[in-house]
Amino acid sequence: MLNFTYNNPTKILFGNNQLVNLSYEIKKYSDRVLLAYGGGTVKKTGLYDRIISNLKKESIFFTELSGIQPNPRITSVREGIRLCRDNKIGFILAAGGGSIIDCCKAISAGVNYDGDPWDFLTKHPPVKNPLPIGTILTLAATGSENNGYAVISNDETEDKLSMGADSLRPKFSICDPELTFTVNRWHTAAGAADIMSHIFEQYFNIVEGADVPDRIMEAILKVAIKYAPIAVEQPDNYEARANLMWASSLSLCGLTASGKGGGDWAAHAIEHELSAVFDVTHGIGLAILFPNWMKYCLSDETLPRFISYANNVWNISTTEKYETANLAIEKTREFFNSIGIPSTLKEIGVKEDRLEEMAAKAVRYGPIGKFKLLNKEDVLKIYRMSY
Amino acid sequence: MLNFTYNNPTKILFGNNQLVNLSYEIKKYSDRVLLAYGGGTVKKTGLYDRIISNLKKESIFFTELSGIQPNPRITSVREGIRLCRDNKIGFILAAGGGSIIDCCKAISAGVNYDGDPWDFLTKHPPVKNPLPIGTILTLAATGSENNGYAVISNDETEDKLSMGADSLRPKFSICDPELTFTVNRWHTAAGAADIMSHIFEQYFNIVEGADVPDRIMEAILKVAIKYAPIAVEQPDNYEARANLMWASSLSLCGLTASGKGGGDWAAHAIEHELSAVFDVTHGIGLAILFPNWMKYCLSDETLPRFISYANNVWNISTTEKYETANLAIEKTREFFNSIGIPSTLKEIGVKEDRLEEMAAKAVRYGPIGKFKLLNKEDVLKIYRMSY
Numbered sequence: 001m002l003n004f005t006y007n008n009p010t011k012i013l014f015g016n017n018q019l020v021n022l023s024y025e026i027k028k029y030s031d032r033v034l035l036a037y038g039g040g041t042v043k044k045t046g047l048y049d050r051i052i053s054n055l056k057k058e059s060i061f062f063t064e065l066s067g068i069q070p071n072p073r074i075t076s077v078r079e080g081i082r083l084c085r086d087n088k089i090g091f092i093l094a095a096g097g098g099s100i101i102d103c104c105k106a107i108s109a110g111v112n113y114d115g116d117p118w119d120f121l122t123k124h125p126p127v128k129n130p131l132p133i134g135t136i137l138t139l140a141a142t143g144s145e146n147n148g149y150a151v152i153s154n155d156e157t158e159d160k161l162s163m164g165a166d167s168l169r170p171k172f173s174i175c176d177p178e179l180t181f182t183v184n185r186w187h188t189a190a191g192a193a194d195i196m197s198h199i200f201e202q203y204f205n206i207v208e209g210a211d212v213p214d215r216i217m218e219a220i221l222k223v224a225i226k227y228a229p230i231a232v233e234q235p236d237n238y239e240a241r242a243n244l245m246w247a248s249s250l251s252l253c254g255l256t257a258s259g260k261g262g263g264d265w266a267a268h269a270i271e272h273e274l275s276a277v278f279d280v281t282h283g284i285g286l287a288i289l290f291p292n293w294m295k296y297c298l299s300d301e302t303l304p305r306f307i308s309y310a311n312n313v314w315n316i317s318t319t320e321k322y323e324t325a326n327l328a329i330e331k332t333r334e335f336f337n338s339i340g341i342p343s344t345l346k347e348i349g350v351k352e353d354r355l356e357e358m359a360a361k362a363v364r365y366g367p368i369g370k371f372k373l374l375n376k377e378d379v380l381k382i383y384r385m386s387y
Numbered sequence: 388m389l390n391f392t393y394n395n396p397t398k399i400l401f402g403n404n405q406l407v408n409l410s411y412e413i414k415k416y417s418d419r420v421l422l423a424y425g426g427g428t429v430k431k432t433g434l435y436d437r438i439i440s441n442l443k444k445e446s447i448f449f450t451e452l453s454g455i456q457p458n459p460r461i462t463s464v465r466e467g468i469r470l471c472r473d474n475k476i477g478f479i480l481a482a483g484g485g486s487i488i489d490c491c492k493a494i495s496a497g498v499n500y501d502g503d504p505w506d507f508l509t510k511h512p513p514v515k516n517p518l519p520i521g522t523i524l525t526l527a528a529t530g531s532e533n534n535g536y537a538v539i540s541n542d543e544t545e546d547k548l549s550m551g552a553d554s555l556r557p558k559f560s561i562c563d564p565e566l567t568f569t570v571n572r573w574h575t576a577a578g579a580a581d582i583m584s585h586i587f588e589q590y591f592n593i594v595e596g597a598d599v600p601d602r603i604m605e606a607i608l609k610v611a612i613k614y615a616p617i618a619v620e621q622p623d624n625y626e627a628r629a630n631l632m633w634a635s636s637l638s639l640c641g642l643t644a645s646g647k648g649g650g651d652w653a654a655h656a657i658e659h660e661l662s663a664v665f666d667v668t669h670g671i672g673l674a675i676l677f678p679n680w681m682k683y684c685l686s687d688e689t690l691p692r693f694i695s696y697a698n699n700v701w702n703i704s705t706t707e708k709y710e711t712a713n714l715a716i717e718k719t720r721e722f723f724n725s726i727g728i729p730s731t732l733k734e735i736g737v738k739e740d741r742l743e744e745m746a747a748k749a750v751r752y753g754p755i756g757k758f759k760l761l762n763k764e765d766v767l768k769i770y771r772m773s774y
Contacts, residue, residue, distance in 0.1 A: 001564075001629040003402025008395065014645065015390025177388075209626040211610045212633040219602030226598060239596040242388040246599040246646065255642075258401070259633065 001210040001259035008253050010146050011172040014246065016238070018174045019050055019136065023058035025172045029132040030090025033062040034083055036104050037095045038069070042138070045182050051095060051136065063087045065107075068096070071153045071160060071275050071282070072103035077117045080107035084131065094135045094170075098142025098194075098282075101135050102150035105168040108133050120163040121152055127165035135173040140180055140245040141191030141283060143198060143252035145173035153276055159361075160276035175249060177241035185232050189339040190283030192228030192244060196221060197286040198251040201263035204297065204305055204371045210259035217256050218312045223247045225313070225335060232339050266369030267293045270379055273358035278350050287341045288348070291333040292385040297372040298325055305371075345387045355383040388597040388646035395640050397533050398559040401633065403625070405561045406437055406523065409480075410445035412559045416519040417477025420449040421470055423491050424482045425456070429525070432569050438482060438523065450474045452494075455483070458540045458547060458662050458669070459490035464504045467494035471518065481522045481557075484578075485529025485669075488522050489537035492555040495520050507550040508539055514552035522560040527567055527632040528578030528670055530585060530639035532560035540663055546748075547663035562636060564628035572619050576726040577670030579615035579631060583608055584673040585638040588650035591684065591692055591758045597646035604643050605699045610634045612700070612722060619726050653756030654680045657766055660745035665737050674728045675735070678720040679772040684759040685712055692758075732774045742770040 013021055026033060033055065042048040055062050065080045083089065084107060094104040110117035112129040119125055135145045144150065149164040183191070203217045223243050230240035250256065257263055270293070271285040298306055303321055310316040310328035318324045333343060342348060359380035362368060367375045374382075400408055413420060420442065429435040442449050452467045470476065471494060481491040497504035499516040506512055522532045531537065536551040570578070590604045610630050617627035637643065644650055657680070658672040685693055690708055697703040697715035705711045720730060729735060746767035749755060754762045761769075 001402075001626060001633070003405065005398065005400055007398035011392065011394035013392055015388070018390065209630075211613060211630050212607070212637065215606030215609055216603055219606045220599070222602055223598045239388060242646070243596075243598050246388070250599065259629070 002207060002261040004258045006254050006258050010169050012175055013172060014175045016176050016178045018176050022054045023060055025134060026060060026091055031060050032088055032090045033060055034065060034089045034092045035062045036065040036068060036100055038100055042095050068100050068103045070099045071279055072099045074118050074152050074154045076103050077106040077110060081110040081117060084111045092131050092133045097139030098144040101144040104133050105150035106152050108168060121161035127167055130167050133170045135170045137173055137175045138179045139183055139191055140248040141194040143248050145170060146249040146253040158276050160272040175245050177238055177245050180241045181236045185340055188231050189341050190281045192224050193287035193336055193341060194283035195248045195251050196224050197290055200290055201265050202257045202260060204264055205260045207260045213256050213258050213260055220247050220251055221313045228339050264369050264371045266374050269362050269368045273362050274350060277354060277358060280348055284341055284348060287336040288345055288386050291329050292382050294329045296382050302371060352387060356380060359383055389594060389648040391645045393641050393645050397556050399562055400559060401562045403563055403565050405563050409441045410447055412521060413447060413478055418447050419475055419477045420447055421452055421476045421479045422449045423452040423455060423487055425487055429482050455487050455490045457486045458666055459486045461505050461539050461541045463490050464493040464497060468497040468504060471498045479518050479520045484526030485531040488531040491520050492537040493539050495555055508548035514554055517554050520557045522557050524560055524562045525566045526570055526578055527635040528581040530635050532557060533636040533640040545663050547659040562632050564625055564632050567628045568623045572727055575618050576728050577668045579611050580674035580723055580728060581670035582635045582638050583611050584677055587677055588652050589644045589647055591651055592647045594647045600643050600645050600647055607634045607638055608700045615726050651756050651758045653761050656749050656755045660749045661737060664741060664745060667735055671728055671735060674723040675732055675773050678716050679769050681716045683769050689758060739774060743767060746770055
């Protein structure tokens, strides 16, 4: 087990009706709030009204940033920073899924930064004096509600890049499974795939002997495998929504990577190029890529990890080790198919003539991955296997 | 899954040589420290010298409270409070296992409290303005390094009672597995039993459908079952010590009870009476009691939980459910025996003529337990089954 520091102070308020605690939690930090949300779903579901009635009752001033898109754009970040500065905002409240939360983290970092916020994605200056953030989660997927990472897209440059700082961890996150009852089949499946993908990035790691995080990661995978099909079929199944939501919040908060020396993150980098160019739903892109990434990484060196995965997650064990590993990979693909996710990039509108350019971009800062190091040719092969 | 709040801001610095960060972490809070430790093991192992050289290099003032006993006494707490007040201490550093850390939490709560600190164990006044605490862990067992609970004994009244507050969570804990290489077989086994007992208290719970914590708890049990025998046989096996240490820190920090509505804690209450009267090693007492507590709780209502335990922790599955459950309970006892823990209270010096009095004391505030509610007669039966 490798050395690590684990420090996750985000307060999780989990369960139905936790929204009643909203103003109490905000007022610990400020009474001037930026309320950020997406395309209006929060209005349709009534969440917006519940939030503003809660804020108004406690005389909390708020201004709004709406229209934040999936794969949130740097333009929304710039707009949010302007709103915070103009209105002397002291707290940012994200109501939505990972995209909304990520956008708010970038705003938080940018308000007291002199340059353009895109710098955080490209030059990574230290984050100083960020505004405190809170979240009201409406989608179980990215885990952004319980970590300090953000991924931001730039339409001009067709880039989708990540940033992160411990100081950007939300002060609190309200995780009410009922707020995800309205999530449709496609995004429920994509969310589950996202949760599982985060675990894959950390689980497929050559560090052995770190059983605590390994067994916990298998636990989270088993939860997603059990409950994603239920949530897809029965959108208002509280137990399924609750387990997926808590699994999401634990899958990228530092706990699962403890002692493993960090994750691989090559598949995420490969997927980000798809999302940047074709605005692919992140979890869907990952679900298509991962079985192929696994196949591509399978070797004598990495075999033991796939055996653990096969035995402990899928209960697969045969006398032939490569057969066991391949069965588990195939099972992974079948599982994603079973919850409605296609198997190929072609099916989701990716154009073959841009694969090479995307492969080049995925490795623009050098080879990617740790479990297996990938250069441009490797990435291109994985794109083609997935096409 | 039941509603819950999870908020665990303790910073864990895990791995070998993390002691180099000690002064940096302390100075965030104060430069006047109470250094608390036990019977001198820290001096024999050289840890004491490493600590004071670290403090002196950074010109941190410190005074010492030594001689804190296993099952820490309220007298040590009072002495620590006096030292803190006399020396205008701003930070308490616990170097040791759970007993030292628990004692420091009670000191922390007591320094700015007007009454006698035993009040915190009996009357539970709110903890106000506690001194910040840090820990250097030398025993993987109680999980006190990563929570706000403390258990304190009183020789005069033969009481062993608990207290707790979120504000007593350590600011940081240095968890270096190498610091546990010198722990002997007995205390290594007792520590593993303590870790597993904490999980049992939370796992044997009638709330079903909270798969995230259930699967995580099974993960921690599997880690303890794999690594305790290795640590007992090979005291300097880093991998075994590291996995046990991290399992200890996660087993009572709020994570494993999330969504389960809190633990049962009857077996702990029953054990505390043993420790209060006979100064029994906590984990040993628990290991003797738990298989009998399990047998006593087994019923049609609680059977499903034992089936999960048998299937998922011990890989036991037969066609007859009660047989499956009983095999798992027997396996639990055999496991504790295999790491050198006796099966009966008689073997560890408990006197039969005091069982009834201890049973009465265990329920002095009313019936105990949630999985199965126990009154005095029930407790006495469990003592007798364990005798």
